[in-house]
Amino acid sequence: MQLIMEHLSKQFKNKIAVRQIDAVLSEGIYGFLGANGAGKTTLLQMICGIIEPTSGEVKVNGENNIQMGERFRDILGYLPQEFGYTPGFTAKDFMLYIASIKGLEPKYAKRKTIELLRLVNLEKETNSKIRTFSGGMKRRLGIAQALLNDPKILILDEPTAGLDPKERAYFRNIISEMSKDKIIIISTHIVSDIEYISDQVLVMKKGDFILQGTPEELLDKVKGEVWSCRIPHKKWVGFESRYCVVNSHVLANDVDARIVSLEAPIDGAVNVEPTLEDLYLKCFSDEMEAGE
Numbered sequence: 001m002q003l004i005m006e007h008l009s010k011q012f013k014n015k016i017a018v019r020q021i022d023a024v025l026s027e028g029i030y031g032f033l034g035a036n037g038a039g040k041t042t043l044l045q046m047i048c049g050i051i052e053p054t055s056g057e058v059k060v061n062g063e064n065n066i067q068m069g070e071r072f073r074d075i076l077g078y079l080p081q082e083f084g085y086t087p088g089f090t091a092k093d094f095m096l097y098i099a100s101i102k103g104l105e106p107k108y109a110k111r112k113t114i115e116l117l118r119l120v121n122l123e124k125e126t127n128s129k130i131r132t133f134s135g136g137m138k139r140r141l142g143i144a145q146a147l148l149n150d151p152k153i154l155i156l157d158e159p160t161a162g163l164d165p166k167e168r169a170y171f172r173n174i175i176s177e178m179s180k181d182k183i184i185i186i187s188t189h190i191v192s193d194i195e196y197i198s199d200q201v202l203v204m205k206k207g208d209f210i211l212q213g214t215p216e217e218l219l220d221k222v223k224g225e226v227w228s229c230r231i232p233h234k235k236w237v238g239f240e241s242r243y244c245v246v247n248s249h250v251l252a253n254d255v256d257a258r259i260v261s262l263e264a265p266i267d268g269a270v271n272v273e274p275t276l277e278d279l280y281l282k283c284f285s286d287e288m289e290a291g292e
């Protein structure tokens with residue numbers, strides 16, 4: 001299966017949210033990585049056919065997604081960033097309700113509901129009301145509903161928002177297990193959510209993909225540019241505005257810092273293995289400085 005974005009753009013009044021995106025996706029996991037406001041949600045909504053592009057189009061195996069109508073919705077699973085849960089519903093009621101909207105057979109829906117609530121570790125809460133759920137539990141329920149129709153295209157907008165580290169790790173495992181026969185898109189600004197499970201990472205900035213490749217290919221782009229160094233206190237002043245500082249730890253005599261820079265930021269700096277977080281911070285350091 002191929003999911004194709006052709007010159008895809010979206011403009012809201014005078015704001016261009018997505019600009020001229022071209023991409024071809026086939027089965028696998030794609031991490032859309034970008035800061036808040038980069039245009040991720042707008043792009044995902046166009047892929048899902050929820051909003052129409054200002055120009056360009058989304059195609060599935062050569063067919064326009066909106067024109068495909070029901071046939072497209074049958075193969076689509078979507079977890080939006082904001083999900084409206086009915087607090088008085090139990091987890092099971094909610095799943096069956098979504099299944100009926102998706103037009104699934106009641107018998108299949110019941111079986112799938114049990115299977116998916118088990119998958120997302122909500123088995124014990126099957127008959128609990130959603131109003132008693134934590135943010136993480138609601139998010140897991142959101143992931144379960146997106147899987148009800150065994151979608152071939154699964155789109156998850158910030159799926160790990162509100163999940164604790166254990167839940168995040170569990171989420172990564174279940175997603176990587178189901179990627180063989182699906183196109184899975186995960187949008188996030190949390191690098192660790194996609195670093196190890198994505199086949200391709202697409203870095204989105206100001207409505208455009210500025211980088212695209214396997215995690216290894218992207219890491220190559222910052223190889224030799226990540227430094228571990230000790231900076232005396234008197235030299236540390238101003239360092240943060242001149243350099244892209246990934247992290248820093250103030251010690252008694254100096255500051256232990258990890259810095260992304262083309263050249264060694266100080267004598268004695270040691271080149272270290274880069275991570276995608278280094279690359280992310282390099283790509284978005286200008287926005288952080290500008291406070292965007």
Ligand SMILES: Nc1ncnc2c1ncn2[C@@H]1O[C@H](COP(=O)(O)OP(=O)(O)OP(=O)(O)O)[C@@H](O)[C@H]1O
Binds near residue numbers: 013016038040042081
């Ligand atoms: N309906 C809308 N009307 C006007 N501007 C919008 C609308 N939706 C999004 N935007 C703007 O388009 C840009 C991209 O927004 P979008 O929500 O797609 O980004 P994002 O990467 O998903 O960020 P976030 O994670 O914060 O949602 C932002 O500047 C946003 O303010």
